[in-house]
Amino acid sequence: MNKTGIIFDLDGVIVDTAKYHFLAWKHLADDLGFEFTETHNELLKGVSRVRSLEILLDIGNIKLSEEKKQEILISKNEDYLSYITKMGPEEILPGVTALLDTLDGLGIQYVLGSASKNATLILKKVNLFERFIGIVDGNSVFKAKPDPEVFLLGAKMLKLKPEKCIVFEDAIAGVEAANAANMISIGIGDKQTLHKADFNFKDLTEISSDFIKELSTIKEKKEQKVEKIENK
Numbered sequence: 001m002n003k004t005g006i007i008f009d010l011d012g013v014i015v016d017t018a019k020y021h022f023l024a025w026k027h028l029a030d031d032l033g034f035e036f037t038e039t040h041n042e043l044l045k046g047v048s049r050v051r052s053l054e055i056l057l058d059i060g061n062i063k064l065s066e067e068k069k070q071e072i073l074i075s076k077n078e079d080y081l082s083y084i085t086k087m088g089p090e091e092i093l094p095g096v097t098a099l100l101d102t103l104d105g106l107g108i109q110y111v112l113g114s115a116s117k118n119a120t121l122i123l124k125k126v127n128l129f130e131r132f133i134g135i136v137d138g139n140s141v142f143k144a145k146p147d148p149e150v151f152l153l154g155a156k157m158l159k160l161k162p163e164k165c166i167v168f169e170d171a172i173a174g175v176e177a178a179n180a181a182n183m184i185s186i187g188i189g190d191k192q193t194l195h196k197a198d199f200n201f202k203d204l205t206e207i208s209s210d211f212i213k214e215l216s217t218i219k220e221k222k223e224q225k226v227e228k229i230e231n232k
């Protein structure tokens, strides 16, 4: 089998922390006096904490000093952590453990590629930390998704060329980052939202061992895209 490696996004792929981000951002919007909805929250998926605050303030049409923004970022994270610290393995999303077992069985290595600065803590809380051979997170990258930096660092950890890497992502920015890195992008979630992905699945329960084996035979992203169109 051709050597491939996998890069997993965390929030929305491994665990559903988006609901906790939503609660923390919503508390903040309530304090600032404007409505923040689940639809607004979609815009923050895959986006760094600092950028999320900018988007949120734009929604509320609010201007704040740098000092106040820093203060808010700290309190938002404290609020978010109050949920995260209560997490356990029962919050691992369906299909994740089975897929990791399949990858272990096939000898395919995997790393994490997340914008979150809390990624290590979350993986430890759900007892998955030890399974990943490396973690690229919000503490190790300078440029946020859709910039490919996070995934290119992941490829280095896997000691593979980018085109040999497969990315699982639930966010538009993440799919764009994977495509920009010339990796095979797999969108997890709504197919229409993630239409730029090379392949789409509702969740990880839909990923079979045969699909992973087939992916390993793809030589180049370009060729695979042609195949995908022919199969439609």
Ligand code: G6P
Pocket (backbone or CB within 6 Å): 011, 021, 044, 045, 046, 047, 048, 049, 052, 077, 114, 115, 116, 117, 118, 119, 138, 171
């Ligand atoms: C992920 C989530 C984003 C979040 C970002 C930063 O990409 O999808 O919603 O803003 O991580 O997370 P952090 O834990 O550092 O605040």
Ligand code: MG
Pocket (backbone or CB within 6 Å): 009, 010, 011, 012, 013, 045, 046, 169, 170, 171, 174
């Ligand atoms: Mg995500």
